[in-house]
Amino acid sequence: MLTIGVLGLQGAVREHIQSIEACGAEGKIIKRAEELVSVDGLIIPGGESTTMRRLMDTYQFIEPIKAFAAKGKPIFGTCAGLIMLAKHIEDRDNAHLGLLNVSVARNSFGRQVDSFEADLEVKGLDAPFTGVFIRAPHIISADESVEVMAEYDGRIVMAKENNILGCSFHPELTDDHRLTQLFVEMVKTYKTKLAV
Template sequence: MVTVGVLGLQGAVREHIQSIEACGVEGKIIKRVEELETVDGLIIPGGESTTMRRLMDTYQFIEPIKAFAAQGKPVFGTCAGLIMLANHIEDREDAHLGLLNVSVARNSFGRQVDSFEADLEVKGLNAPFTGVFIRAPHITSADPSVEVLAEYDGRIVMAKENNILGCSFHPELTDDHRLTEMFVKMVKTSKTKLSV
């Protein structure tokens, strides 16, 4: 049985758990570092990236999540989670986790009041996916090793590199579980490889 964790420090944690369970696998809220050992993949949800970093520092999550990803276990960052994954953040000296070889700009699509939904063509999906954008970042540049999965208005809003997946929007705030399913497939593949 595959178990997918959701970092439970801040953000739309419950909605991610519901989406994971809708994909037929177990979801688990992760609030302590040692709980990382009990899951096969990890979602870092949206929220406020500065607050999330402070909480990750307080609960000493930075190095353990890097080690988790270094084992080949998949990590999926949504909205602020994408900012946490990026190895460069515009207007900031240092990155957070630095697991995805991209540069990101924060709040690219305006403030909370400018939130919107848009239909996105996502590589690997046979029909558009509705992205919910709330104070969303976007990827300003990506290394050649990074596969761009979706763009909106000429901006990269979803990308994948090996076992790391990131998107600018909130897939958990819709009833469409295809992106969670995409991540669950990554987790299942990785678990099979790691158990060999």
């Protein structure tokens, strides 16, 4: 069985675990860097990116997550998780993990009170997906190596590059598990390649 970790520092961790399990994989909360070896893929949930970075530094996650990605293991960042993955962050000198060749802007859609839901056309899905946007970032620009997976109002809100997937919204806050399933399929593909 596939085991997918959810970084347990902040965010809707339980909801991600439930979505993973709804897709037939095992979900595991990751609270220590050494636990990364026990999972095949990793979800970095939403939260507040500055706080998340501080916690990642405190618990020494930055380099282990980079090493995890370098092995080809898939990572999915949602909302603040996307910010953590981005190579460039508007109005910030340094990236956090720098694993996804995109530039992001934080809080692009307004404050918490401006939260909203929107139906999105997502590549690979046959029907719209309802994205829950809460103080969401958006992707300002993406390298040509990055596949744009979804846009909203002319802004990129989901992208994939090799084993890295990121979105501006919170797929775990809906009962629609298709985006988690898409990530599970990425993890399956990774595991299949290992077995060959």
